[in-house]
Amino acid sequence: MPLLRTPGGGPPDPRPKAPAARDAPGAARRTGARTRASARRRGPRRFTRRDLAVIGLLLGIPVLLDMVIVWGPTLASVLLSFTSWDGIGDISWVGLRNYENLFTAYPAFWPAARHNLLWLAFLGLVATPFGLLLAVLVDRGVRFSRFYQSTLYMPVVLSLAVVGFIAQLILSRDQGALNAVLGNTADPTDWLGDRDLNIWMILLAAAWRHTGYVMILYLAGLKAVDPSLKEAAAIDGASEAQTFFRIVFPTLRPVNVIVGVITVIEALRAFDIVYAVNKGRNGLELLSVLVTDNIVGEASRIGFGSAIAVVLLLFSLGFVVTFLVQEIRGESRR
Template sequence: MTAARDGERKAVPNTRARRAGRRGPRRHTRRDLAVLGVLLGIPILLDLALIWGPTLASVGLSFTTWDGVGDITWAGFKNYDNLFTTYPQFWPAVRHNLLWLVFLGVFAAPFGLLLAVLIDRGVRFSRFYQSTLYMPVVLSLAVVGFIAQLILSRDQGALNAVIGGRNPTDWLGDPGLNIWMVLLAACWRHTGYVMVLYLAGLKSVDPTLKEAAAIDGATERQTFFRVVLPTLRPVNVIVGVITVIESLRAFDIVYAVNKGRNGLELLSVLVTDNIIGEAGRIGFGSAIAVVLLLVSMGFIVTYLVQELRGEERR
């Protein structure tokens, strides 16, 4: 019996030694490398073909004159010079895009945060409110534009029918009013998206932080601004980037209302009108697309740099 036990004790270390030797770095087989190449290669090729390929092509075409059919002629910076100096719709479109950004950032994002805080407190019918407020996010901006037409149309709109009067207001035809009406419709959709993002962030806040602040005598307002809001920094960055992207890529809703004209000009609409519209000025439209790309990259890179600096400070 003693000899058998000694043999078992000797066998255990030998078995552990063999297992430890097998735990070394595993070498990839040819099959592993092939699967890894396919899983990484296909998305990279699609990204290069569908994103970076057209992007670089637009940058190159922005320095040329081409109608899509004839020969491509080198034009240098002529398209950019005409864009900044003689094209009458460019600067109004820039102002509208900036107005879109300010409106979504100042009104839609804070209102979405307010709704998220109210729902997070556990008000009655919170699930119903959450579903109702998020429902517009499921709709595309084109559908939101059609809904805006049904409500704000001059002759058959629901709003003028409720208000009444002999001289109905042209909410979508008046250049002084239509941009604000469209912005309200866009905020209606963007608020629900922001609300869901902040709800997810509020659910991840450690409740012990709120309890500690309450023990120290902080009010609900002080607890929110000094404890909860700083912990939502990652969500704030995400909301900021999404707001910038939404404001710069806005196209569907204004095109559905009046094809982005008569006070609703946007850079994305100008790109479409020049490249695939009747004008057929692909080089000039590419120059507008490059300007829109640079503006977008400027905002996004700024947010990323701030986020990286915040991570280093932590």
């Protein structure tokens, strides 16, 4: 092999030049083989005490808080629903007597249950489709879309208690803005005092807040839809309505699940808006208000109030589980 002369004109280098580029893949394979062999010898990585402590803190604290704040009171309510207790004296076991009195001898229960179902139907069949419509219109790229998003989403940052106070300012009989706009100052309509009207007015106020929430969720889902699907449908001659209901809307199934669960929860946990208006009385009875009146009120019938809470829990679980099962079955058939 000829000797290689150095660039500076010095003595030739007797060492042969290594074919680095040619041997690089082989070296990489050998290095990978040694790494895998070393990993097999070491076995699975074991957690150190520090790792276990960090995992315990990150998982243990949330689980503990969930047990203490959510599941603990839930199980306590289920047990107390079979007892008679005023919060101070002895707890006495009464079995199913609280449920029997609730269904047969408590006149406020059935109107409250109907109002909760009406609340669910209104939010699910009116507010949710309207929120979807607003999301579709904003997604089409209309002018000032950012302004519309901010304006329509603004009620979501308000609590339902604040929405209730706003409803009082607008719907009040004597000094409300709605009667002033309609010119009913001589014979004003009692929007919040009339039992035939107040539930619908409060539903409109609750839907005003719920619509913005639904709009943002669907808008996020529409932004994730592949534009090529719409283009292919347009090339095939599909109209905008056909493209939406046959192409776009089926791809929003995950968003539909989230919106459905949120709608059920919002409808069945409604409390603060009616309590801010008239403490949930005179046509605005809800199951959550009855729970508060019996547990926190002057009666202090904790066992009876716990029975109402259990019924409300069963309502919520029934709707949510049924909805999720239907969605999962529909997803598995696809």
